[in-house]
Amino acid sequence: MRMAWMMGALVVTALSGNVYAQTAEEPSKNKGTEELEASPNADDPEEVSLDDASMKERQVAQARPAGARTGNLAAAEEDEEDKVEEEEELPDKIPARVPWRGTAASWGHNATATAIGWGKDYQSKAYLNYNQTFNLGLNYFVIDKPKWSLAVAAAPSVGVELTNSNSTTLLHEPQFQDLPTSVVYRRTLYSHDELPIATGLVLNGTVLWGTSPQSLGTGTYFNTSPRLTVWQALPLLPKDASPVLNSIVIGGSFRWDHRFGKAAYPVNDELDRPRMNTNNEPIVSDVLAFNRLAPDALRQSVFLFMQENFGPTQLVLVSGFGFSQSYRGTPSNGNDGVPDVCITTGCISEEEIDANGLQDKTSIDFGYSFFVQAQFFPMAEWGLSAFYANAVNQLGPDGRRQNVFGSPQGGQVGASLIVSFDAIYEGIIGPRRNSPFVLVAKNDKKKRRDDRDEKVQDKLATTGL
Structure with a gap:
């Protein structure tokens, strides 16, 4: 065992x-988001006529979320983030993470x-x-x-x-x-x-x-x-x-x-x-x-x-x-040494064992x-x-x-x-x-x-x- x-x-x-x-697919952008990113501040307002500016403002307003149409830009950003988060979902399988x-x-x-x-x-x-x-x-x-x-x-x-x-x-x-x-x-x-x-x-x-x-x-x-x-x-x-x-x-x-x-x-x-x-x-x-x-x-x-x-x-x-x-x-006698070996004819000490090379260390x-x-x-x-x-x-x-x-x-x-x-x-x-x-x-x-x-x-x- x-x-x-x-x-x-x-x-x-x-x-x-x-x-x-870990890898993931490239994010996709919807058409409204692309227009919103391209239209604001695209042209200098001093270089366009009043009619052109009014038409452009209406186009921008239609492209903006509901919060932006009421003048609340912060709410517009939150609405847009919530929309993206609702559309974004975790993939079915991802690498180990815990x-x-x-x-x-x-x-x-x-x-x-x-x-x-x-x-x-x-x-x-x-x-x-x-x-x-x-x-x-x-x-x-x-x-x-x-x-x-x-x-x-x-x-x-x-x-x-x-x-x-x-x-x-x-x-x-x-x-x-x-x-x-x-x-x-x-x-x-x-x-x-x-x-x-x-x-x-x-x-x-x-x-x-x-x-x-x-x-x-x-x-x-x-x-x-x-x-x-x-x-x-x-x-x-x-x-x-x-x-x-x-x-x-x-x-x-x-x-x-x-x-x-x-x-x-x-x-x-x-x-x-x-x-x-x-x-x-x-x-x-x-x-x-x-x-x-x-x-x-x-x-x-x-x-x-x-x-x-x-x-x-x-x-x-x-x-x-x-x-x-x-x-x-080496064999230990309690003092990290080789114990004395004793037989009927006498004993041999640790020092004698080492001196005669009878025991490897x-x-x-x-x-x-x-x-x-x-x-x-x-x-x-x-x-x-x-x-x-x-x-x-x-x-x-x-x-x-x-x-x-x-x-x-x-x-x-x-x-x-x-x-x-x-x-x-x-x-x-x-x-x-x-x-x-x-x-x-x-x-x-x-x-x-x-x-x-x-x-x-x-x-x-x-x-x-």
Whole structure:
């Protein structure tokens, strides 16, 4: 279950964001408005005769609204504005606009590769897992400018293993996952006026709170996880030659996880387990396992992203590779050092261990991963997602290098149903969203905002959207 959550987080953290452009049709002017704009002060009154002036005044009076005929010019302007506002209507569909766009829920199904019969099972039934997850992605744009934005986000989730779990007390026991909270800064560094060429970055400050039973059981309080993503949008095929494959986004990300916990080993204060020490004496210990927890981990990834819109539908494809280095440090005796090792023939101290080079100061675990994901939104309010991911250590249990594309213990497949609450809300209050909103890199061709677009924005502003 924890591996499935990590795979989903890997796919999500590879993406970056930008602002969508909005266009509108040119406003049309009625004949009366054109005459009104052309006739006043068109000629110098001193250069025309009295009859011509009287006739011209009558023509102007007929062209003016009712308020102007009574001599109330202010009322005429108000009547004209009301008339324009009555004729101007919002389009049926416009881009996403609420500040909490990107807020959605998903119902996911994840299974290991061996659970679906792919690959030989060398790890017993412990790796035959099928899980369900319920995720809620919360996102709010605190500042949203054309070139940059600042957002806060959180993603609470609950998971349940439907197979025979080895980590839960009860069968099919729901468990909260670690809670990520983030502050995300997105900025477009460069964008071309005509071509889909753009460069941007994403700065993500995430804190992963230890709310899962696994974190609580190992003494983990929280993990800090600052992240940096840089992306580049490039053109592929011109739109006049092909309606699809017009652009692609490539990018890379860097992430540093630092753990804050009560011990260097998995411990539980409620556990009193009798053990034998190196002197063959019985002791009571709260240590769950003797594998050291990694206080620091570095992760890097490279990814490709493509998005295709077919009317109101949208298809998103993402794929990439990840690399990780987990720094586990040295065994601790409570003083950040290697404990003395004692046997029947005597003891060896930490200084002697270091002097003889018997213990490395730092132990590093290397790993790598591969993922591919597809999302399809038949409409803006909901969509489907499917992924395959594989994450393994550099060396397997047999001492051989493992396959980055697939392994019995690291392969995961999954599918999710996504419901966009923000799009549903916009559809209720109207107008509907013209396309799904996905926090990804995108560069639309720049277009001048005309008068009608400004009126749309003004009307939306009066409703508080």
